[in-house]
Amino acid sequence: MTETSMHAFEIRDYLRKELMPHFMCPGCGHGIALRALLWALYELDIDKNNLAIVSGIGCSGRVGAYIDANTMHVNHGRPLAYATGLKLARPDLEVIVITGDGDCLAIGGNHLIHACRRNLNLTCIMLNNEIYGMTGGQVSPTTTVDRFTTTTPFGNHEPGFDSCKLAAAAGAGLVGREITLQVPALKNLIKEGITHPGFAFLEVISDCTEIYGRKNELGESPEMMLSQKASTRSDVYGNSVDQPFRPNAFETGVLTRNDRPEYADAYKQHMGRIMAASN
Amino acid sequence: MSTSTSAAVKREARLDTAVAEPTNVLIVGVGGQGVITVSKILAQLCLQNKLKVKQSEIHGMAKRGGAVFSHVRFGSEVYSPTIPLGQADILLALEWAEGLRWLSYLNPDSGTFISDTQMIIPPFSCRDRERGATSNYVHRTLDQVKQHVPNAFAVDATGMATELGNPRTANTVLLGMLSTALDFTVEDWQAIIAQSVPPKTLQVNQKAFVLGREWIQSDKHIAAREHVEEATPPAAPMVDNVVVDLEITEAWCKGCDICVKMCPERCLVLNSNEIVELTDPDACTGCRLCEWLCPDFAIAVHVQKIETTVAEHR
Ligand SMILES: Cc1ncc(C[n+]2csc(CCOP(=O)(O)OP(=O)(O)O)c2C)c(N)n1
Ligand code: SF4
Ligand code: SF4
Ligand code: SF4
Ligand SMILES: [Mg+2]
Numbered sequence: 001m002t003e004t005s006m007h008a009f010e011i012r013d014y015l016r017k018e019l020m021p022h023f024m025c026p027g028c029g030h031g032i033a034l035r036a037l038l039w040a041l042y043e044l045d046i047d048k049n050n051l052a053i054v055s056g057i058g059c060s061g062r063v064g065a066y067i068d069a070n071t072m073h074v075n076h077g078r079p080l081a082y083a084t085g086l087k088l089a090r091p092d093l094e095v096i097v098i099t100g101d102g103d104c105l106a107i108g109g110n111h112l113i114h115a116c117r118r119n120l121n122l123t124c125i126m127l128n129n130e131i132y133g134m135t136g137g138q139v140s141p142t143t144t145v146d147r148f149t150t151t152t153p154f155g156n157h158e159p160g161f162d163s164c165k166l167a168a169a170a171g172a173g174l175v176g177r178e179i180t181l182q183v184p185a186l187k188n189l190i191k192e193g194i195t196h197p198g199f200a201f202l203e204v205i206s207d208c209t210e211i212y213g214r215k216n217e218l219g220e221s222p223e224m225m226l227s228q229k230a231s232t233r234s235d236v237y238g239n240s241v242d243q244p245f246r247p248n249a250f251e252t253g254v255l256t257r258n259d260r261p262e263y264a265d266a267y268k269q270h271m272g273r274i275m276a277a278s279n
Numbered sequence: 280m281s282t283s284t285s286a287a288v289k290r291e292a293r294l295d296t297a298v299a300e301p302t303n304v305l306i307v308g309v310g311g312q313g314v315i316t317v318s319k320i321l322a323q324l325c326l327q328n329k330l331k332v333k334q335s336e337i338h339g340m341a342k343r344g345g346a347v348f349s350h351v352r353f354g355s356e357v358y359s360p361t362i363p364l365g366q367a368d369i370l371l372a373l374e375w376a377e378g379l380r381w382l383s384y385l386n387p388d389s390g391t392f393i394s395d396t397q398m399i400i401p402p403f404s405c406r407d408r409e410r411g412a413t414s415n416y417v418h419r420t421l422d423q424v425k426q427h428v429p430n431a432f433a434v435d436a437t438g439m440a441t442e443l444g445n446p447r448t449a450n451t452v453l454l455g456m457l458s459t460a461l462d463f464t465v466e467d468w469q470a471i472i473a474q475s476v477p478p479k480t481l482q483v484n485q486k487a488f489v490l491g492r493e494w495i496q497s498d499k500h501i502a503a504r505e506h507v508e509e510a511t512p513p514a515a516p517m518v519d520n521v522v523v524d525l526e527i528t529e530a531w532c533k534g535c536d537i538c539v540k541m542c543p544e545r546c547l548v549l550n551s552n553e554i555v556e557l558t559d560p561d562a563c564t565g566c567r568l569c570e571w572l573c574p575d576f577a578i579a580v581h582v583q584k585i586e587t588t589v590a591e592h593r
Contacts, residue, residue, distance in 0.1 A: 011576050020531055021575055027535030031574025183571035209535075221574075222540035 027221030029206035060100030077108030116170035173198025301354035308373030313450035455491025
């Protein structure tokens with residue numbers, strides 16, 4: 001008889017315990033995403049003192065406040081701008097941005113496309129719940145057509161962004177997507193994003209049960225998560241399962257990857273050449 | 280009652296012209312083993328011997344490693360392509376559990392059961408969620424089978440084929456054994472094998488055929504020599520027995536119901552204060568789903584793994 005204990009990841013080691021329980025509503029998917037992130041940090045053995053979390057405004061932005069590391073909670077739509085400055089000043093830090101669909105794609109949309117274009121070594125985790133959760137449920141750039149929000153009382157008629165396609169087209173080094181239900185897969189995707197040398201954009205399909213779910217009668221969190229699972233194609237099966245039957249299902253996992261030069265490296269080389277020429 | 284009389288007459292007429300019952304060979308295994316190849320070889324052989332033959336098969340539905348079976352019926356006349364229950368003359372199994380699965384098709388008075396002892400454990404169907412459970416792969420031994428089957432042979436054909444240098448010829452080893460139970464000549468068998476296998480593997484396939492044929496003829500199975508010993512599926516593999524401790528932080532639980540609805544064992548409930556509670560600790564397998572999916576980190580699953588043998592476990 002031999003005994004082994006497994007799984008040494010203790011989430012409490014990464015939380016500001018004095019702030020717990022966190023402020024999020026019961027069943028909010030953002031909490032699950034937070035676990036996956038902390039688990040990834042544990043598995044990558046990232047030193048908390050060497051870690052900087054930058055988050056914007058929204059329920060998603062508040063997630064960063066619970067992480068026991070260096071955290072910045074900055075103004076709405078701007079976490080990528082702050083993170084860019086921080087990473088350029090302190091390239092030794094692991095800089096991770098936590099943002100929401102409203103924060104990242106609406107007010108912060110321009111920052112996103114330029115962050116992708118620059119390809120600076122940041123990891124941007126966008127928690128997409130298709131709504132402005134924090135401010136009571138206004139329409140966002142990812143709200144599904146025909147869904148109800150406080151600003152679309154007759155149903156939303158605007159088509160949404162496919163944020164992964166947007167980020168890939170703008171040049172992000174790595175683009176991926178996962179749902180909160182697949183916690184280990186999400187953890188692995190976040191690890192891919194963090195270890196990728198360029199800009200990584202990760203869309204986490206989260207759920208706002210309390211406002212979006214209720215307004216649209218999408219059920220409780222388990223139902224919402226299961227229907228998200230049904231609307232995505234699993235990375236575990238190479239995104240191939242059901243292809244003929246659900247052609248519009250979202251793919252998950254790492255979707256695109258490129259090896260364009262990383263911004264800080266490219267900048268250093270560029271400056272090196274100028275300095276050499278001027279000497 | 281003229282109608283019933285005419286029906287009776289017809290039935291009698293049919294009996295009068297009844298041809299000899301066909302010979303029924305049922306070949307079973309899992310995807311990738313060569314069940315279809317074996318049955319095609321047999322069917323071709325029958326055709327070359329001017330017999331009527333019908334072969335029908337089902338391969339494992341869209342799942343690698345899924346069940347495959349093939350019915351081969353031959354004789355002077357064959358009507359139905361499928362073998363009725365209890366009427367297979369020979370059941371040739373390329374995999375042990377698949378063989379046992381089809382035993383009810385074997386003729387209980389005269390049937391011959393020939394099976395590889397190879398065990399291919401399906402990744403999904405044998406998963407038992409009970410804590411510390413062993414795989415529920417069939418535990419029956421050859422001796423138990425022999426009590427119900429007139430002629431039963433179990434052989435490590437895969438092991439024999441591996442010794443020959445190509446484990447994939449296990450089906451040809453079994454074909455050699457099958458050949459002893461049918462009336463075709465060795466030359467015919469060898470010729471049809473030569474037509475059916477890739478030229479590169481011809482030699483090893485021919486050797487495999489001879490090996491299988493000789494194994495049955497040499498009474499090795501009766502003398503309980505090496506292969507028969509191996510024929511009893513090995514018992515008592517090591518299993519992981521686990522001790523699970525669910526640590527619930529009540530102050531953090533918001534009663535969202537995620538863990539309750541997602542627990543595969545349904546062993547969590549919300550109590551009257553809308554706080555999670557473990558109601559059935561024995562049912563909990565330590566799968567961690569509740570821990571992973573709780574948005575409020577209110578559950579921590581502590582798993583201690585203890586390796587025990589099956590016997591200890593029981
Ligand atoms: C400059 C500015 N404009 C507007 C707001 C109001 N505001 C706060 S959060 C938010 C939307 C957040 O939505 P999202 O990023 O999707 O986060 P969620 O709450 O859904 O996680 C808005 C518009 C603000 N705080 N600052
Ligand atoms: S409002 Fe929505 S997004 Fe915000 S915490 Fe509640 S459930 Fe989550
Ligand atoms: S670990 Fe949690 S989800 Fe898994 S069986 Fe136990 S209580 Fe249920
Ligand atoms: S998932 Fe967490 S918060 Fe929700 S009921 Fe279970 S323990 Fe409580
Ligand atoms: Mg949002």
